[in-house]
Amino acid sequence: MRVIAIVPAAGRGERMGADKALLDLAGVTAIERLVATCRAAGVDDVLVVRRDGAAALPAALAARVVVVPPGGEMADSLRAANAALPAGTDAVVVFPVDHALVEAETVLALLATLQRPGCGIALPLFRGKTGHPAAMARNVFAEIAAPGAVLRDLVRKDPARVRVVPSANPWVHADLDHPEDHRAAVCALHGEPWSTVAQMFRHRSHRAYKPDALAAGQLERLVDAARYASTSSFIQAYSVVAVRDARVKGECARLCAGQAHIVQAPVFAAVCADLHKIAAACGRHGSELQAQSFELFLQATVDAALLGQNLQLAAEAEGLGACMIGAARNHPVQLAELLGLPKHVYVVFGMTIGVPADDPIPRGRMPLAGVLHLERYDTAGIDAVLDGADAGMRVWSKRTNAERGGYQGRPVSETKGWSERMAAMWGGGSDYVAARQALVDELRRLGFGLG
């Protein structure tokens, strides 16, 4: 079977603001990735339809170009490709550049299905919805030549000739329309294969790191994605100061209870609540920031925390490890000076990010009944919740001692449960409370009035 892939890539990519075929997808252009996928699936040749005057495709691209006048529709591109198909073509794969993250195995499966009796069109199916690319018998695709025909008509005309092929690749549905779609595609190419929710369940805080630096552009990509967290009233009251310099990381560690993983990790990211930009916005419009507002302090702190959690999840999704560092509030004024924070900015928490060198036993969490209440808060279940939390903590301690030789180099008590630990931390005589007694005053000095 002689198969030709047809890539309609004649549009201007106006919503994207760039030529989609030439988008960079983790080091190769979208069209290069797509052509390589076709070749890997045994496609004999690739026809790329480009508008007259479009930018040149990469020189070494193993594809032929069909030129069409600007301003046409996708169906016009397909008609031009149909007219240019070489004699002896048995089948085509219509492969829009939006779907450049589809893998060769999907194309192979489509072509295998197309050879079954009665099949004229094979479409990938992801979660009950068909997508692209579409494999078609030559004679079926030829129907596109009819004036006004569009690809959808070919599929709808005769459902009996259409077969669907289950695919595990969500990119059969993708559109690369907006810059965010492009960034999501790049992240997916760097990412772990787990779904977001699976990734959440895989979370562990990492406290030892390999010396490897983050890849070029990785930090920017992670923070870029993280800042798409929801933000109260669109205030975007956060910022991140990423420290890579060993000396400055050392100073940060000193101010954060001497935690060694801050020095070891290639990046210490200070996640800040940041009203500086809103203060500047007020100034620009002849007004003054109401920095005494406790509500505004809370909004900025929540905003920063949401960004921080997103950042950790994004890092984990790329195979990195991270650990939040609340000890950044031990000496907030000195840390702010060290990082050059302007007034109205404080570090809510830090975060070590890098390639993990440890393999911590997952901590688990207290029973879900202690967190999820249906319709009304259930206080009656508190003893069962504490029992469950205590038991979970003891299991974790035993495993950590037995399988990891302790926690941070020291044996953990196997008898203390969660409730006893919380009582020691936050009950009468709490060192934690004593240690942060100055925090309100320190936050005031940093420009947060707190009501």
Ligand SMILES: Cc1cc2nc3c(=O)[nH]c(=O)nc-3n(C[C@H](O)[C@H](O)[C@H](O)COP(=O)(O)O)c2cc1C
């Ligand atoms: C805001 C915040 C601050 C934290 N501060 C520290 C810290 O200073 N040092 C540290 O080693 N871990 C810190 N952690 C990590 C917690 O100890 C950890 O999330 C918790 O024990 C649960 O373990 P897991 O994340 O591995 O599931 C912090 C976590 C949060 C959310």
